[in-house]
Amino acid sequence: MEGVPTKKNSQVTAAPARRGELLATAAEVFAEQGYKATTVRRIADHAGMLAGSLYYHFDSKESMLEEILRTFLDELWDGYDAVLKAGLGPRETLEALVTESFREIDRHRAAVAIYQKESRQLAGQERFAFLAESQRRFEKTWLETLERGVAEGVFRDDLDVRLTYRFVRDTVWVAASWYRPGGQHSPEEIARQYLSMLLDGIAVRE
Amino acid sequence: MEGVPTKKNSQVTAAPARRGELLATAAEVFAEQGYKATTVRRIADHAGMLAGSLYYHFDSKESMLEEILRTFLDELWDGYDAVLKAGLGPRETLEALVTESFREIDRHRAAVAIYQKESRQLAGQERFAFLAESQRRFEKTWLETLERGVAEGVFRDDLDVRLTYRFVRDTVWVAASWYRPGGQHSPEEIARQYLSMLLDGIAVRE
């Protein structure tokens, strides 16, 4: 009879449906207004309840943000790791990573938008150290892929690799700010066109 | 003796040096913390004064933001208009616009970062309608240049022009989030490498 958990919320395994709905709602509002500019009353409005009621499900506004970002990053890395484990060549790895990224944007549009807007400031706080950790793995993964491609002669060797990395990274993720699921282009189609631009350029070859 | 201006601040022509310094300070803090998350007390701290003292120079926190963005956009369009008036071909126009953009990032790094973070929400407010206006001109300019290039056969015709526009736009401006003046690369060098990627791709040609 010792150590019986008294709190039913926080990040326990149990995740009632309502909890997920509220997180999705919060993510939408965070993405649209920015985390700091979003009041818990507005989240509650969108969820059809009052501000105080949110605290039955969550410990704090910050813990909502943390859970949203954690969930997204966990799933993102599941996808990335599957790609990396496949042992593809550099070009195919890059294509698969980009495609996977656009699929994640399709699934976690709001979370990606939040991540892109707030991650820099948040990464400093201890609570959000996992953001910095993820960013390091991200950079390492991409740089290795690009450098391997240069070494194998499939990517140009006259470009600054870090600069290339930044352009690839930014252009992929910033798509979350304009992408709308169910729109004209599927994630795969966007990935295909983006890869075509990135690999072959937009100029006509003579 | 009628209509004598009683307020010395607001956006009158007179712009004492101190005013510019304060705006630069505010821009740095806005860019780093986000507009909403920035308190006037923190701006005042960075400027070595107290919060209330800011109101001798400015009407409100919002008016600081407006002046920062207005100043940046005015100078940006001065540069763009000079390029467009030159009557260059589509490829040369694109190269000049991109180069000019990186120069603006070099000069107005903080303002660009703010613009990129906040412009979407702000554009809805009447006070910041000039942001939406600028965005329309921006899109029109880029789309025309790209379409002209496709028509003249210098840009590929198998790419979605709007998608291309978004990628170009985002990748250019997002650079403001990592660019640091006085760093390893000059604006011109970054522009050169970026244009090389965008026009010719990163893949090695066989």
Added chain:
DNA sequence: GACCTTCCCTAACAAGTGTTTGGCAGGCTA
């Protein structure tokens, strides 16, 4: 029917927010 759990409401609190008002010191002008 009694009890318990789930989920939300009501009402309030303390801290932090942008902003205003009045005043004061220093330098310039007459």
Added chain:
DNA sequence: TAGCCTGCCAAACACTTGTTAGGGAAGGTC
């Protein structure tokens, strides 16, 4: 010396913020 303008401080204001505590209704279980 007297007056004025510039630039800032000191102190407060009204409001919004995230968060808490107690209670109550609905539904299931014994």
